[in-house]
Amino acid sequence: MISIDEAFSKLDGVDFPLKETAVSLMNASHCVLSETVLSPINMPPFRQSNMDGFALSLHEALVYEIVGEVKAGDSKSIDLKPGQAVKIFTGAAIPNSAQAVIQIEKVSTKDNQLFLQETVLHETNIRPLGSQIQQNDIALEKGTFLNPAAIGFLAGLGFTSVNVYQKPTVAIITTGNELVAAGQPLAHGQVYESNGIMLQTALHNSHFNQVKMYQMSDDFENTKSTLKQAIDDNDIVVVSGGISVGDYDFVYHALQSLNVETLFYKVNQKPGKPLLVGKLNDKMIFALPGNPAASLTCFYIYVLPTLQKFSGMKTSYKTTIQKNLANDYAVDNTRDQFLKATISNDEVTILSHQDSSMLDSFALANALVYLKNGDYTMLKGDKVAVYLL
Missing domain, CATH: 2.40.340.10 (MoeA, C-terminal, domain IV)
Structure with missing residues (x-):
């Protein structure tokens, strides 16, 4: 039996394989960029009004002639002479001949005349071309976790897809002849199976959605064949139950027969002492205790950080x-x-x-x-x- 710190150290020593894939921006949320992304455009791509008001071709007086209007999305070009103004709206392109925007609360109008309450400095309320990011500058670094703001930022630069680290596929295996699916009659000595849906929900809540469910009986050959199939078809295998020392707990010996390298078995912790973590090539196997609270505790402490590392995330087993x-x-x-x-x-x-x-x-x-x-x-x-x- 090893300590929790020793268990963490052994997991930290694993070289987690990172696979890359291209995904649509809609499916990139909670993924990690596998390459640095450069901006294909200036953002904003034009001089942009910061608010609703009037774009001014500045002169010394506080009275201007209103000669038009520019809405967001308009592509028309208006050439202003000094002392002329156009009504403008937030996000609209500012005429090249305008040097400032005054907010609508600081003016009054009569017919086509605009009256200012104060003088306006050059570039007031103007977002300069490329003020957020310039073309070919780094937009997001490799290794960036894509949260909703990052997705929105990339969409605003015109991206429709990005290269990310592929999330691992996960198998959940539940064990026990006593388990009955919810909704079925419950005979004496039987209990409803809950660990499977519990762990699947925990995975989905953590944005790991490629999950396959398996059920195996308390039989050595069935345990071995089910484990082999799950390991062959998935990156990470999570077994719930069958890892203790009872006469019908076959998981440990079945894993040995499949040449799974045991990183550690049994941890000096409560709950979750009979925890086994193993490795076969680039696959990781977690055999969790069958008791529900112990199973879920081990998932949060050991399995989830491993899934995150498989996905390229920067995480730690000691994140407290x-x-x-x-x-x-x-x-x-x-x-x-x-x-x-x-x-x-x-x-x-x-x-x-x-x-x-x-x-x-x-x-x-x-x-x-x-x-x-x-x-x-x-x-x-x-x-x-x-x-x-």
Whole structure:
């Protein structure tokens, strides 16, 4: 059995393969750029009005002659003489003969005359050509995470597709003869299968959507064949259950028979002690405990950062923040703990029902508090390490 830090270190030592692919801009959200992108145009591509008002060909007086109007999208050219103005709207192209824009709140009009309340300086309320970015300048660097603003920025530069790191395909395998699909009659000794949909939902919420579901029985040959198929067809395999030491837990030996390299098996943590992480060529295998809360905890702590690294994201297995504890909490454990918790008003409250089989408190949690093993008491207001969910 290894420590959590040792488990993190072994995962950090894995060389995660990065595959590149071209995707439409609509499908690029939450991906990572695999190349640096240069701007094909100046942005804005013309001198642009910063607000609704009047574009002025400046002269010394505060009275101007209004000679026309320019709306956003107009391509007409108007040649202004000094002392002339055109009504203009936000985003419209400013005539080359205009030197400033005065906002509509600072003027009055009568017939075709414009009366200013104050003098206007050159370039007032004008977005210069290429003021956001100039043609052939770097728009976004390789390795940039594409959030909605980045997608909008690229769209504004005229991009319809980009090259990104391909997200991994994921297999979820649930195990256990006792499992019954929801909606079916429940016989004595059976339970409804929940880990599969739970993990699939966690993947989708984290924007990993290429997921295949598998079910295997408590039988060595079926376990082996299902694992082989899942490993052959996917980049990352997540098994829920069958990894402990019971007579019908076949996952460990099946993985050995498939020549999967075990990076580590069993971690000094609670919940999630019987966790196995393995590797076969460029494929990663995570065998999670079958207890639901333990399975989901291991997903957030170990699986999700690995998925992000496979996708080119800059992430860490130790990405925690410090929060003040809302109440005293007594620790009496020989294993490090990940405790379901909620953050509110900048304080973190450790919830009840911490058993590895219980999801009711996990359903309310938005964080996991990490506490080292030992016999001690954390006091209200003490700083604790928190994983955000």
